Amino acid sequence: MLEINGIDCYYGKLHVLRNLSFKIGDEAVGLFGPNGAGKTTLINAIISLIKPAAGDIIFDGENITTSETHTIAKKGIALVPQERELFPEMTVYENLELGAAFIPHVKNRTAERLEFVYNFFPVLKEREKQHAGTMSGGQQRMLAIGRALMADPKLLILDEPSLGLQPSIVSELFEKLAEMKKHISVLVTEQNVRESLKSVDRGYVLENGEIALEDTAENLKSNPHVIKAYLGI
Amino acid sequence: MAERILKRPLYIIVGLLSAAVIVLLLFWKPTVVVYGVQRAGLYAGIALPMALILGIVHIVNLAHGEFMITAAYITYFLCNSFGMSPFAALVPVVIVMFLLGMLIFKFTIKHTLKAPELNQLILTFGLAMVLTQGLNLIATSQPRKISLDFVTSSATVGETTFGTYGFIYDLAAVLILAGLLFFLRKTKFGKAAVAVGQNPRGARIIGIDVNKIYILVFSLAIALTGIMGVLFLTSQSIFPLAGGSYTMKSFCLVAMAGMGSLPGIVFASIGLGIAESFIMSFQGYGGWSNIVFFALIIIVILIKSFKGKR
Ligand SMILES: Nc1ncnc2c1ncn2[C@@H]1O[C@H](COP(=O)(O)OP(=O)(O)OP(=O)(O)O)[C@@H](O)[C@H]1O
Ligand SMILES: [Mg+2]
Numbered sequence: 001m002l003e004i005n006g007i008d009c010y011y012g013k014l015h016v017l018r019n020l021s022f023k024i025g026d027e028a029v030g031l032f033g034p035n036g037a038g039k040t041t042l043i044n045a046i047i048s049l050i051k052p053a054a055g056d057i058i059f060d061g062e063n064i065t066t067s068e069t070h071t072i073a074k075k076g077i078a079l080v081p082q083e084r085e086l087f088p089e090m091t092v093y094e095n096l097e098l099g100a101a102f103i104p105h106v107k108n109r110t111a112e113r114l115e116f117v118y119n120f121f122p123v124l125k126e127r128e129k130q131h132a133g134t135m136s137g138g139q140q141r142m143l144a145i146g147r148a149l150m151a152d153p154k155l156l157i158l159d160e161p162s163l164g165l166q167p168s169i170v171s172e173l174f175e176k177l178a179e180m181k182k183h184i185s186v187l188v189t190e191q192n193v194r195e196s197l198k199s200v201d202r203g204y205v206l207e208n209g210e211i212a213l214e215d216t217a218e219n220l221k222s223n224p225h226v227i228k229a230y231l232g233i
Numbered sequence: 234m235a236e237r238i239l240k241r242p243l244y245i246i247v248g249l250l251s252a253a254v255i256v257l258l259l260f261w262k263p264t265v266v267v268y269g270v271q272r273a274g275l276y277a278g279i280a281l282p283m284a285l286i287l288g289i290v291h292i293v294n295l296a297h298g299e300f301m302i303t304a305a306y307i308t309y310f311l312c313n314s315f316g317m318s319p320f321a322a323l324v325p326v327v328i329v330m331f332l333l334g335m336l337i338f339k340f341t342i343k344h345t346l347k348a349p350e351l352n353q354l355i356l357t358f359g360l361a362m363v364l365t366q367g368l369n370l371i372a373t374s375q376p377r378k379i380s381l382d383f384v385t386s387s388a389t390v391g392e393t394t395f396g397t398y399g400f401i402y403d404l405a406a407v408l409i410l411a412g413l414l415f416f417l418r419k420t421k422f423g424k425a426a427v428a429v430g431q432n433p434r435g436a437r438i439i440g441i442d443v444n445k446i447y448i449l450v451f452s453l454a455i456a457l458t459g460i461m462g463v464l465f466l467t468s469q470s471i472f473p474l475a476g477g478s479y480t481m482k483s484f485c486l487v488a489m490a491g492m493g494s495l496p497g498i499v500f501a502s503i504g505l506g507i508a509e510s511f512i513m514s515f516q517g518y519g520g521w522s523n524i525v526f527f528a529l530i531i532i533v534i535l536i537k538s539f540k541g542k543r
Contacts, residue, residue: 074440086435151439
């Protein structure tokens with residue numbers, strides 16, 4: 001599905017990702033690591049918000065390293081950014097509608113996608129007419145997830161989706177992710193390693209821009225380094 | 234939209250007050266209102282495209298009035314060389330201005346989108362100078378005018394007689410406003426443009442080609458200044474420097490209306506047009522109209538910033 005071969009990314013002189021390779025098949029993959037490890041940078045490189053200095057990114061057999069962000073979105077990668085990136089002066093409904101409007105395979109299925117998203121997050125239907133900018137942080141997070149789901153992506157990328165969500169919704173979210181991964185591939189970064197290990201199949205640990213560890217979720221749960229650094233026992 | 238305005242008592246008070254002033258004026262100096270409204274149409278027609286660029290591309294185009302005058306000159310030469318009526322020139326002028334907008338965006342503005350705002354101001358200020366001096370070189374600074382007999386048409390209501398041609402600017406402004414609102418609210422492309430205006434990064438990740446939106450919105454706005462340029466030539470004499478004051482006034486109207494509010498531009502223009510035409514109705518005090526203009530701007534901006542602080 002997605003294959004990253006030896007990419008390097010810089011911000012000016014700051015070397016953030018170092019010769020990094022990784023793979024996502026038809027599965028859910030977790031990406032863990034401390035603040036500043038480069039998780040968001042890796043995601044931005046996948047959807048071409050920043051250009052890697054070396055290496056390439058293959059999606060569905062196609063090299064997308066130099067494609068533009070909007071064409072990558074059209075090919076079936078949807079992102080829930082860490083900063084949400086909603087349209088604050090538009091209503092919830094308009095935000096969702098736009099999530100499907102420019103994606104070729106769903107642009108004529110808005111009603112169907114909308115029903116799916118409203119099922120997922122009933123609160124979005126209740127708040128249909130509210131401006132996105134006036135929603136609470138957690139509600140905005142749900143809207144950002146909803147907007148990404150409108151695109152019915154092949155690969156859904158979530159950058160710290162649990163940030164700002166109440167614990168009950170977090171566990172519900174991960175249950176739903178676990179269900180969703182039957183149909184689509186998922187890449188999720190999380191501080192909440194314990195919760196997310198329950199729903200992903202495999203995980204990578206990113207430290208200082210390099211993959212420090214890669215294993216199945218089961219093995220990561222019992223890995224001493226993961227336990228010490230991320231599960232806080 | 235309407236409910237939101239009605240919820241704000243200040244707007245109601247200001248609205249009622251202005252309506253009262255206008256009614257009073259209608260009895261006292263009816264021509265002030267008529268010419269004020271005609272002026273308002275001209276101002277609004279020119280300022281609306283500036284607000285469009287500012288709201289979506291986030292660039293203050295300091296060459297805005299100069300684009301309008303450039304269009305007026307193109308119209309002038311089309312009319313003179315081919316004996317065209319200015320209204321027939323409307324179509325080619327709008328197309329030429331659209332293409333000019335595209336070229337200028339591609340080769341200059343695009344490269345300052347990520348630069349600090351000061352660079353953008355300097356760039357568009359430079360563009361204004363290039364356009365003005367270019368016109369000076371090609372057409373000299375001699376004022377130009379075309380004479381059309383229907384421009385002097387007039388009407389008499391009761392005891393007052395006034396020129397009616399100026400209402401063409403109001404017609405143009407209303408059509409431009411309605412067209413833009415329809416475009417932004419109802420068309421897919423327009424909705425994408427609004428999304429880009431609110432969050433370009435968010436727009437990219439849902440599949441919108443942001444660069445394409447920028448260039449098309451900018452060119453569309455320049456094409457609209459083309460319409461106003463054609464109309465401007467029909468009733469006013471033009472010279473290369475004539476655009477500058479329209480840049481300033483558009484900029485001020487946009488600031489008064491609140492960034493990006495299109496209907497606000499129309500109200501601000503009406504206030505301004507009537508105030509100016511009121512001053513000019515006193516023989517010998519015409520020169521004060523600019524002072525009134527800037528005094529009004531300062532008052533409005535002060536009121537707004539006080540409201541903001543509360
Ligand atoms: N726009 C930028 N300009 C310069 N440096 C940046 C920029 N964005 C990120 N960085 C730096 O790159 C490094 C990786 O940042 P990144 O946002 O990818 O980390 P992260 O793993 O997502 O962290 P977090 O868990 O806090 O979200 C950090 O050292 C950060 O300071
Ligand atoms: Mg991050």
